[in-house]
Amino acid sequence: MRLRNIAGSREVIGESDFVVHEPEKQKGNWRKIFGNNNPIHIEIGMGKGRFLMDMARMHPFINYIGIEKYSSVLLRAIQKMEKEESPLPNVRFIRMDAESIEAVFSEGEVGRIYLNFSDPWPKDRHAKRRLPSREFLARYDKILEKAGWLEFKTDNADLFHFALGELEPAGWKALGVSYDLHRDEKMGKDNVMTEYEERFSALGNPIYKYVIARDDTAALEPEGQ
Ligand code: SAM
Numbered sequence: 110m111r112l113r114n115i116a117g118s119r120e121v122i123g124e125s126d127f128v129v130h131e132p133e134k135q136k137g138n139w140r141k142i143f144g145n146n147n148p149i150h151i152e153i154g155m156g157k158g159r160f161l162m163d164m165a166r167m168h169p170f171i172n173y174i175g176i177e178k179y180s181s182v183l184l185r186a187i188q189k190m191e192k193e194e195s196p197l198p199n200v201r202f203i204r205m206d207a208e209s210i211e212a213v214f215s216e217g218e219v220g221r222i223y224l225n226f227s228d229p230w231p232k233d234r235h236a237k238r239r240l241p242s243r244e245f246l247a248r249y250d251k252i253l254e255k256a257g258w259l260e261f262k263t264d265n266a267d268l269f270h271f272a273l274g275e276l277e278p279a280g281w282k283a284l285g286v287s288y289d290l291h292r293d294e295k296m297g298k299d300n301v302m303t304e305y306e307e308r309f310s311a312l313g314n315p316i317y318k319y320v321i322a323r324d325d326t327a328a329l330e331p332e333g334q
Pocket of ligand 1: 157176207227228303306
């Protein structure tokens with residue numbers, strides 16, 4: 110998603126208390142920002158932030174950080190937050206390219222990673238830019254706590270098959286895979302829809318999802334949130 114450049118979006122972001130500016134300075138200290146010791150879950154490529162904010166309302170004892178590359182998109186998330194009756198205390202946003210995620214979180218600082226409807230980058234030569242690629246999995250490996258896991262949803266069959274093929278070479282394993290999430294009793298339970306998910310499932314597209322952990326992680330039961 111890339112919206113037209115919106116005049117003034119950088120200024121609004123620069124002044125917003127919901128955005129963490131200079132996020133590298135918080136590396137290793139994210140819990141201080143929230144003023145508690147609750148786990149930190151992040152969504153990379155959060156778009157306008159609907160999923161993240163719905164999750165935050167449902168799970169007040171988890172801290173959520175939404176990462177978005179484009180100012181014009183992040184602006185929409187800020188505007189959505191401003192419309193809340195009272196701002197969600199367990200949500201912060203970062204504007205950055207996730208390529209440098211290791212500069213922002215220390216080893217094991219993140220409890221869970223969400224990738225929702227990530228850009229497909231269909232050309233082979235751009236495979237490294239895909240958020241579920243082995244290059245990105247190596248970055249997530251550094252910041253995700255040992256017992257943590259990553260959840261990925263998409264309606265793009267090619268991207269999903271690519272993502273599944275990246276697991277073994279990157280040293281990850283699937284804890285759960287669904288090829289039709291909305292008709293999957295187990296994996297679809299308590300599903301929280303994203304903006305793209307609502308749009309594409311309304312067109313009749315099946316939604317694919319996997320939940321993955323590192324190969325050497327002891328058996329995990331990713332039930333509930
Ligand atoms: N997750 C939302 C949803 O499901 O409705 C938005 C999906 S949209 C297709 C993908 C979003 O990921 C876009 O807003 C895009 O700017 C962002 N994005 C793509 N690559 C990124 C990267 N390397 N770092 C941060 N954000 C990224």
